[in-house]
Each structure stands twice: as C-alpha cells, then as structure tokens.
Amino acid sequence: MHKNPDEMQNVIIFGASGHGSVVLDCLEKEGKYNVIGFIDSYKKKGSRINGYQVLGSEFDLPYLINRFNITGGLVAIGDNWIRKLIVDRIIKIIPNFNFVNTIHPKAILGKDVLLGCGNVLMPGAIINANSVIHDFCIINTNSSLGHDGIMESYSSLAPSVCSGGNLFLGQFTAVSLGVNIINGIEIGKHSVIGAGSLVVENFGDNIVAYGSPAKVIRKRVIGEPYLSTSKKQQLPELKNLQKVRSNLSI
C-alpha cells in the first residue's frame, strides 16, 4: 500500500544497471520508500537513469546521507559475489547502514515466511509457507520457493525457477534461468546451477552443474562470473573491487 509521501523514508539504490532499474521499479510500485537516486562508481555522476540521478560513488555516502536525509538503501547488483563486495564496502563506510527489502506488489509471501534484510522479491515471485530468506537474496521474476525452503545470504533464484518444498540453498549459490528443482534438495555454497536444468539430487559447494538431470560439470572458484552476458565486463570489475577492498582492508 502506498504511504503518504511525507511519511516515506528516503532510500538510495547501489547499482544503476538493468537490475538496478528493476529494483527501482519494485521500490516505486511497493510505495513504501522514496527513492532519492543511484550510487554507481562506473556511471557518470549526474547522469540520469529512469529519471533518477547517479549521485556519486559509495565514498560520497556520508555527504549524501546528510544532504538527502537518507535512512537506508538496497544493493541492486545481480552477481551474488559482487553484491557482497559492495555490501562490505558500504558497511566499511557506514557501519550501521540500513539495508531494506523490496517486495513487488505482485510477489506473494506465504504464512510464517521470514525475511532478513537487503532482499529483492520481483514481480511474480512466490515464497511459500515457513520459508526463510536470509540477507541480500534475489528472488527474480516468476520464481517460486516451495514451502519450508531456506535461502542463505547472497543466494539467488533467476527468473522462472520452480522449486519443490524444503529446498536448502547455501550462501552465494545461484540457481539460473528456468531451473526446476524437485522437493527436498540441498545445494551447498558458491555453486551455480546452469540455466534450464532439472535438479533431482543434492549438490555440494563450489560446483557448476547443469543438464536434465543436472550433473556436476566442473569446480568453480569463489566469485567466478556466471551471468553470461556480463562475463567480460565483470572480470575487470571484480579485480577493481578486490583492489579497493584490500585498500580498505575489509
């Protein structure tokens, strides 16, 4: 339900990519927060995305928080590992920063669902009863998490994932576009299930699996890009972030 604009808290979105636009759309339609603009160190300060300004980088945060009375924000980075690096950077700059959730009005939350912080629930997402979504997860367009599911922090369901009950997804694990998962499956951390797979067995940590039925194809290093269209862009971005990270000794 849309709040009176005077009662709405001001929030900022980190990441002005396509995913950032979808997050903006969710926040606008949810009507709970007032979006002030974007933070993106790779986009020109002052440029406009969907009518909102890129206001600077994370390092401008202390100034922007005072200037615009910002009370929180959301990290709109699709890659699970890069999202964590950005969250770490923000916490280093503003230790008690308030990461909000956004739930699109066309998303459905079942009974006794628990949500942490910094999560994005896109249009058509369905989280069934008794499920637990930890922090900084993405449940993308038309994806469903069956009853009693657990998504650990920084895990994600891409668009049109269908999962049966009691799924356990470890930290940073990505389930790609259009995957089906039968009930009672456990998948470890830092793993990727490739697009279009059918998962009928458990998988461990740090693997890439795909196919129907899905099989382990290879090992995977932490932070390896998996969102195919942005592979080339993400590698240098990841290196830069790691450089910044070591400078900040996070």
Ligand SMILES: CC(C)(COP(=O)(O)OP(=O)(O)OC[C@H]1O[C@@H](n2cnc3c(N)ncnc32)[C@H](O)[C@@H]1OP(=O)(O)O)[C@@H](O)C(=O)NCCC(=O)NCCS
């Ligand atoms: C799983 C994934 C990361 C694999 O990437 P990769 O290891 O770099 O694989 P490559 O693209 O180099 O392909 C290697 C081979 O595996 C095949 N392959 C890759 N992904 C596959 C999949 N999901 N199912 C079946 N075969 C697949 C390729 O066709 C290729 O076959 P070839 O050697 O016969 O030519 C990628 O396919 C994927 O699914 N990415 C996620 C996309 C997504 O969900 N985006 C969401 C946007 S919101």
